[in-house]
Amino acid sequence: MKKFLIRLSLFSCIALLATSLVLMKYGGYIDYFYLKFTTPKQHSFILGDSRSFQGIQPRIVDAELKDKGFELPMFNYSFTITQAAYGPAYTESVKRKMDPDTKNGLFIINVNPWVLAQREKDDFENGIFMEADHPPHNMRWVNMNPNFEYVVKNFNYLHIRALFKQNSELHPDGWMEERNLPKDSTTFVGWKQNQYKIYNGFAQRWKKCDYRVKALKEMIQFLEQHGTVVLVRMPVDEKLQEIETNFWPEFDTTIEKLAKTTNVSYFNLLKNNKYKTYDGNHIDKFGGVAFTKDLCQLILMQKNSPNIPHSALPKK
Amino acid sequence: MIFNSFSFLYFFPAVFILYWFFTQKYRKAQNILLLVASYYFYACWNYKFLFLLIFSTLLDYYTGLQMEKSGSIGKKRFWFWLSVLINLGFLGVFKYYNFFVSSFIDFLALFGIQGHAATLNVILPVGISFYTFHGLSYVIDIFYNRIKAEKDFVDYSVFVSFFPLLVAGPIERATHLLPQIKQDRTFDPYKAADGLRQILWGLFMKVVVADNCAMVVNEVFNHPNQYNAGSLWIGALFFAFQIYGDFAGYSNIALGTARLLGFELLKNFSFPYFSRDIAEFWRRWHISLSSWFRDYLYIPLGGSKGGLYSQLRNVLIIFLVSGLWHGANWTFIIWGGINALCFIPLVVFKLNRANTDTVAQNTFLPSVKETLQIAITFGITVIAWVFFRAINVTEAIRYLTKMFDFSRGFKPEVSLSSFGFIAVLLVVEWLHRHKNHGFELSYISQRWVRWLLYLFVFLMLLIFGVSSDTFIYFQF
Structure with a gap:
């Protein structure tokens, strides 16, 4: 028995080592989120769903806002629509991922009706949140490398064979670079139609709600203790704008009111999208550079002229 | 769990x-x-x-x-x-x-x-x-x-x-x-080590072979109208390996787990896709069920005693009941019926025990005759599995009709990557067809070679494994 157990333990160690090597070398290619939980605690964050996950690039923020008084580097802690919903769980995860000594962080919070909606399985009164079983909400350890907690709890997310094709890459700063962009207009139209279908489905199944808006307010209040918070509504194509507006017509008013009460800036950049998307919803990696630069300029202008209401700032 | x-x-x-x-x-x-x-x-x-x-x-x-x-x-x-x-x-x-x-x-x-x-x-x-x-x-x-x-x-x-x-x-x-x-x-460390090998192989069969094949199978069987004949053949072929990987994989894990606890369970599969006729296939596929029906239904019904007519009747009953055991659907009964129809001629011509040994007993490769026999037997099972997989008889017939409708082309329109996993499965199992299970490596004396093979299978699981939360046979 003793020999058997020693050999079994030895093989388990080899297997664990092989797994660790794969995770450490290819972690950014095999999972959309894995690297977010292997990096150290951070000072500045981009929060939100896949729009900011792919559309706001931390390295651009770092370059544009260098020496402007923020504690950088920036870290993209956005997820996709399945996981990204403002609520107590997301706030708790941000608290875990944030360096508690942060004083002058920058927190870019991407808002839209979907990340503040009540989802079909949400039951706030009984503490049931649809996102609870997904990362980052189910993660206790958010800065461990290799992170086996992630592997065990979110094995379904891992797609290790992707290391061969490397169609997308999660960078260590948390930004998701999608490399598999549509190569022809037919694919682009197809992907766009798919997005409409997905969001129309959300509009039918989800409800606008106050609970998540309140939760966002609590998150903002926490983040304000550690630096500057800005809210941003990212641009999408017209048809998606229409679906969103029909779903939650007074959304902008709600957010403006929230921004006013919490004394943070709100940049509503939804309309007149001039940045290239690859499916009508996500700004691609090239458009993302321009968008991030423009956003940084807005942040700087607001920082330099804090008394000017953001609505008076030049529209991008 | x-x-x-x-x-x-x-x-x-x-x-x-x-x-x-x-x-x-x-x-x-x-x-x-x-x-x-x-x-x-x-x-x-x-x-x-x-x-x-x-x-x-x-x-x-x-x-x-x-x-x-x-x-x-x-x-x-x-x-x-x-x-x-x-x-x-x-x-x-x-x-x-x-x-x-x-x-x-x-x-x-x-x-x-x-x-x-x-x-x-x-x-x-x-x-x-x-x-x-x-x-x-x-x-x-x-x-x-x-x-x-x-x-x-x-x-x-x-x-x-x-x-x-x-x-x-x-x-x-x-x-x-x-x-x-x-x-x-x-505690027997040799049995326990072999149990672990059997578990490892069972996992490979399930999460690499079966669950990868399942992705193509589900797509093709759910939308047969969207695919040409070649794709439907691939769908049926992959289902043959999906169900084998799923069920034989489960059995391997079950047997390996039991061996770690000091128990020897009944063998359930013995390389059925290397069978040379349907009778041999049924001696190698879901052995514990076939032998159960043999002992508790076929023999009490008279078995092979009595005339040819009663023997054929008993064979037909066994296969139909076996089909019904798998599920409450006419598709399973027809699946049993097809197997019975292929079995009955072997009984009539007294060939049902013609192949009781292991294929290519003393050679590395099968003879041309054996290869043809294996191909024909496998072809029959692939066709019969269509009934097993389809949601109803109408869908099964529609699927089979389209499989033979070559007017829409034959070039497969689905991912063929699972062929790689199937090839690994077949090669490894062929090499061990005389053994108790497909990954019985105890005959390799160098430990480092064995460990390299374990690591290879482990990496296959890690890289190509698909996570699913069920086994097909749970529904039965």
């Missing part, structure tokens, strides 16, 4: 440690531990149906004792039929009620009679067909005086609900498993 889950990865080592380090000296304690672990394993799926399992266990335990006590054959027969009818009654209600009701209404409709009957929204308790057959074999064996009734309730309960075989077999016999439960177990 399923074998390819992290929960099993915590559960089994805990059981293993308690079993060999804390209860080893007390067989009774070991058996109680196995029973508690088995009930926990089952309750993880649905704790409410645990009561059904316990009831079924109590029923067969009690009727077994009553049969043995009975002074007269009449009383014995009473207890026997009570057990059989209640067991089959449960199976009938949970598995077949809706099927029989809707089939009866369809039958009435043939004569223009409108029938109305309520169907039930019944959840099929996982493993019911397996543990019911355990219990049935037990009472039948007592009735025919092949075994004595078990007096120890814990031992008997472990026989019925031993967790490695509880939800998808192999279907054990009291004559084989009960004596093992009643004797002291000693």
Whole structure:
């Protein structure tokens, strides 16, 4: 028995080592989120769903806002629509991922009706949140490398064979670079139609709600203790704008009111999208550079002229 | 809880440690531990149906004792039929009620009679067909005086609900498993190591072969109209490997797990796709079920005794009942019927035992004749599996019709990457076709070679494994 157990333990160690090597070398290619939980605690964050996950690039923020008084580097802690919903769980995860000594962080919070909606399985009164079983909400350890907690709890997310094709890459700063962009207009139209279908489905199944808006307010209040918070509504194509507006017509008013009460800036950049998307919803990696630069300029202008209401700032 | 889950990865080592380090000296304690672990394993799926399992266990335990006590054959027969009818009654209600009701209404409709009957929204308790057959074999064996009734309730309960075989077999016999439960177990490191190899191979078959094939199979079978004949052939071919990888993979994990606990379960698969005729295929596929039907249905019906007509009738009954055992759907019955039709000529020409040895017994590769035989047998099973996979008979016929409609082209429009996994499976199994299981590497004397092979399979699991939360045979 003793020999058997020693050999079994030895093989388990080899297997664990092989797994660790794969995770450490290819972690950014095999999972959309894995690297977010292997990096150290951070000072500045981009929060939100896949729009900011792919559309706001931390390295651009770092370059544009260098020496402007923020504690950088920036870290993209956005997820996709399945996981990204403002609520107590997301706030708790941000608290875990944030360096508690942060004083002058920058927190870019991407808002839209979907990340503040009540989802079909949400039951706030009984503490049931649809996102609870997904990362980052189910993660206790958010800065461990290799992170086996992630592997065990979110094995379904891992797609290790992707290391061969490397169609997308999660960078260590948390930004998701999608490399598999549509190569022809037919694919682009197809992907766009798919997005409409997905969001129309959300509009039918989800409800606008106050609970998540309140939760966002609590998150903002926490983040304000550690630096500057800005809210941003990212641009999408017209048809998606229409679906969103029909779903939650007074959304902008709600957010403006929230921004006013919490004394943070709100940049509503939804309309007149001039940045290239690859499916009508996500700004691609090239458009993302321009968008991030423009956003940084807005942040700087607001920082330099804090008394000017953001609505008076030049529209991008 | 399923074998390819992290929960099993915590559960089994805990059981293993308690079993060999804390209860080893007390067989009774070991058996109680196995029973508690088995009930926990089952309750993880649905704790409410645990009561059904316990009831079924109590029923067969009690009727077994009553049969043995009975002074007269009449009383014995009473207890026997009570057990059989209640067991089959449960199976009938949970598995077949809706099927029989809707089939009866369809039958009435043939004569223009409108029938109305309520169907039930019944959840099929996982493993019911397996543990019911355990219990049935037990009472039948007592009735025919092949075994004595078990007096120890814990031992008997472990026989019925031993967790490695509880939800998808192999279907054990009291004559084989009960004596093992009643004797002291000693840890055999060689058997345990081979058990681990069998588990590793079972996982490869399930999460690499079966679950990768499943992605193509589900797509093609759900939308057959969107694909050409070539793709439909690929779909059917992949399903043959999906179901093999799924079920034989499960059996390998079950057998390996049991070996780690010191038990030898009945072999359930023996490289069936290397069979040279359908009779050989059925001696190698789901062996524990085939032999169950042979011993408890075919032989009592007269078996091969009597004339050719009665033998053929018995063969047909066995295959149809075997089909129905798999599920309450005409597709399974037709699947059984197709196999019977291919089996019957072998019986008529007395060729059903022509291939009882292993293919290419003394050579590395099969002869041309053997290759052709294997290809034809495999081709038949692939066609028959279409009925097994389709949701109803109409869909199966539609699928088969399109498989032979070459007008829309034959170039496959689906991912063929699973062929790589199938190739690994076939090569490894071919090399070990004389062995007890597909990954029995104990004959390789250099440890580092064995370990490299383990690591290779482990990396295949890690890189190409697909996580799924069920096994096909759980539904049976």
